[in-house]
Amino acid sequence: xxxxxxxxxxxxxxxxxxxxxxSVPGVAGLHSGMFGEVGTYLPGRRVSGxxxxxxxxxxxxxxxxxxxxxxxxxxxxxxVATMVGGRVDVTVEDVVAPGYELDTEGSSRA
Numbered sequence: 467x468x469x470x471x472x473x474x475x476x477x478x479x480x481x482x483x484x485x486x487x488x489s490v491p492g493v494a495g496l497h498s499g500m501f502g503e504v505g506t507y508l509p510g511r512r513v514s515g516x517x518x519x520x521x522x523x524x525x526x527x528x529x530x531x532x533x534x535x536x537x538x539x540x541x542x543x544x545x546v547a548t549m550v551g552g553r554v555d556v557t558v559e560d561v562v563a564p565g566y567e568l569d570t571e572g573s574s575r576a
Contacts, residue, residue, distance in 0.1 A: 479550060480506035480513040486545050487516075487525055492533025493542070495568040497526045497559035521552040528560040528568060 477485075484496055496515025498504050504526045505512040517524040523546055529538055539556040546554045562568070 478506070478508060478513070480508070480516045480518055482549060483516050483518070483523065483525065483546055484513050486549060487527060487542055490538065490541050490545060492529050492538040494528040494530050494562050494566075497528045497557075499526055499559065518550070522555065523550050523552060524555045524557070526557045526559050528562055529558055531561050531563045533561075 487493060487496060496513075498514035502514075504517050504524065505514045506516050506518055515526045525542055525546060527542065529535065535558055539558060542556045543554045546556075
């Protein structure tokens with residue numbers, strides 16, 4: 467969503483989690499789930515792939531092919547836990563080969 471002139475978007479906890487997860491090596495992007503159901507809904511937009519609830523944070527990701535799944539998930543869990551506390555559940559929804567790009571909802575395409 468494009469920002470409106472004169473209006474600055476404030477980073478929410480979901481935005482901060484999404485940015486941190488995206489910086490973990492091996493992560494291609496966030497994934498909104500099989501039916502697009504995973505996300506944090508905010509006024510006028512949503513953060514796909516991150517769901518925050520009382521005491522639990524869910525993160526759904528797509529990894530680059532060759533990334534070690536368990537180690538990458540553990541690194542995501544550690545990074546997110548330092549920010550939000552509580553339990554962090556990481557779900558690897560997809561793996562993409564080199565040359566694949568993710569659309570805005572986290573689905574892969576050639």
